Amino acid sequence: MGASVSVAQGAPLDAGTYKADEAAVERFCELLRIPTVSRENIAERDDEPFNQWIPTLQRLYPHFFKVAELTRVDDFGMLLRWPGADSALDPIVMMAHQDVVPVEGQDWKHDPFGAEIIDGEIWARGSLDTKCIVSAFLEAAEHLIAQGFVPPRDVWFFSSDGEEIAAPTATHAVQWLREHNIHPYMVLDEGGAVATDAPLGVTEPVAMVGVSEKGHVDLTVTARADGGHASTPAANDACRLLCRVCETISANPGKPQLTPAVEATLTELGARSSATYQAIFGNLWLTRPAVTKIMAASPETSAMLRTTYALTQLEGSNAHNVLPPVARANFNVRIAPFETIADAVERARKLAAQQCRASGVSPDHVTVEINEAIPYTEPAPVSPYEDDAAFNYIHRCVSGVYPEAGFAPYVQNSCTDSREFNEICDRVYRFCGFIYSGEARKLIHAANERIGVDVYKRGIEFYVAFLANLEQL
Ligand SMILES: [Zn+2]
CATH class of the missing domain: 3.30.70.360 (Alpha-Beta Plaits)
Structure with a gap:
């Protein structure tokens, strides 16, 4: 059985005095109103919103775009280098995508590109997947740069224009980085989140960090x-x-096979579950055959164990x-x-x-x-999660911003662009710093996608914490 990753090594890392304000929310809403919709048939894509995207970012986040170098990838992909104090150190890459899936044929209660705030929630396509990451990252960077902050090493931000249609933009970004001899120390992409209703009877929120994908x-x-x-x-x-x-x-x-990564997931979830689950998942050396059998019998958990x-x-x-x-x-x-x-x-x-x-x-x-x-x-290689400085760093930031949350590695069933980065980086993690409830996870790609204003603001704090404390890495 793998060692527990329950407790972060070192003090929690938070966003200091930063508090997101209404202006930050309004900037996010402005991005949500740009209908950057991907189409399977690229000829059917409306390029106009994509043309608006970069100029809008430049207007909303002027400090960041003053210091960052922009390289365009393919049509509208963005690779941004935020120079650090020591560019000889291997950089951090953070990534997301600005394209969204179509809304045709879906029954929306509010304009999917209106970004209306109703009862504390922002309704919009892309509010969860993944314009929240793009804008929270830029908001955090903008705030820190205005305060005179320089990251200790380069920070790159990559945003694809075609993640939803498996466009090769991420492949080309990785090619570009490789040609420029850039080997990221760590990559952080979409994928997991702070899940408020994790499976197996877990009642507390757990930050689920994807360490591999099928x-x-x-x-x-x-x-x-x-x-x-x-x-x-x-x-x-x-x-x-x-x-x-x-x-x-x-x-x-x-x-079905209980791999060390799946065991680590179960151990962490079990520790936050009922006494029964604690007993079962806390003693996998003993219960492994029974657990494998029980999990293999249900479609949701079965997929964690097998092809x-x-x-x-x-x-x-x-x-x-x-x-x-x-x-x-x-x-x-x-x-x-x-x-x-x-x-x-x-x-x-x-x-x-x-x-x-x-x-x-x-x-x-x-x-x-x-x-x-x-x-x-x-399948993507498994990124390190035991006694690993980068994984532990994410854990410390989660502990600082979401002290109520547990922390667990997991293997994703779905694919992300991040797997392309395994070509140039050993530490590829899939985690966006927001709380996603079970309901929110069902709204991804579906009608009525929306995010709580408070959820969004707290997410920005995660990105501030992650960037502001990089010297602790
Ligand atoms: Zn998506």
Whole structure:
């Protein structure tokens, strides 16, 4: 069992006397009113809001843009260098994205680009994902620079213009940094947050910091048969065979495994849970087999332990009375950090062949191939979280700004741009310094996305604490 990371080493680090005011909130609202909407088909994107973005930032945060050097990446991506006292030290990279997902077809109670404040909440697309990070970082930097603060080392801020459509902007930013021989000491991106209703019966808030993320690949399963008229069906028609193969794959995902990172998550969550959970998760050396079994049985916790195969698309005949010679399915596969894309493909192929044999047909009737049209990626390496100065630094800042919160590493199920930075940095953490309730997490990408004014203000304090205390790193 991994050592506990419950207690930060060193005193909590806070934002000093800084308190966010209404003007800071108004600047944030102004950014939320710029509809920087990403479109899967780039030709459908309205570039006008993206054109407005950088000039608006420059107007709202003049001190920062006076000292920072701006490098544009691709169309509207921003790489900003805030020079530190000693530029020879490896820099910090903080990142987010200014693009947002569309709102069409969603039922919003208030204008998604109005940023109206209603009952203490700011309603707007991007208020949680992730303009809050962009503006809180700039607000913090602006405040500190106005006070004469110079960071001890360079601080870079990267914001993508196409994170939501998996645009290569982050890849290109990393290429640029690599070409300029820049090796970040640490990267802090979106991902986890201070979760007020973490799973497993935890009643206290816990700052969940992503230390890795699962890989992702889409697989096309194709079944072939003779086809023919629907009046004479057979046992191994393409659609029937495909259904059996898909069910076999779905029912036999990767083996569940409690990795050290997952154990660390459970230990921290368990320590803040009921007596029962404390007993179970505090003694994993004893309870590991039972815990693995219980977690594997529920979809939410099962995904933490294994590679998952989600059957998302099925395609058969285009006529209601014709047996197709070919039937196809798509699996969206999320790969656990202890496996690779090759492992995930190999498992699906074995299961397909097994089902073909069980059905009495040759395994060459079914193929499993990577869908090359969709970007795919290996699981991210696990960033250090035990006895690590950078991880502990985040912990101290959390303790300073959110003294009521616990602190736990975790492996993310979803992908972020930060994985690109693993190419040039060993310490990549996914944490935005805001409180996200379970309800807030459900509003991401959905209708009625909104953030509490107080939540936003406290988030700025986290970024002030994080930047102002960097000499403690
Ligand atoms: Zn998003």
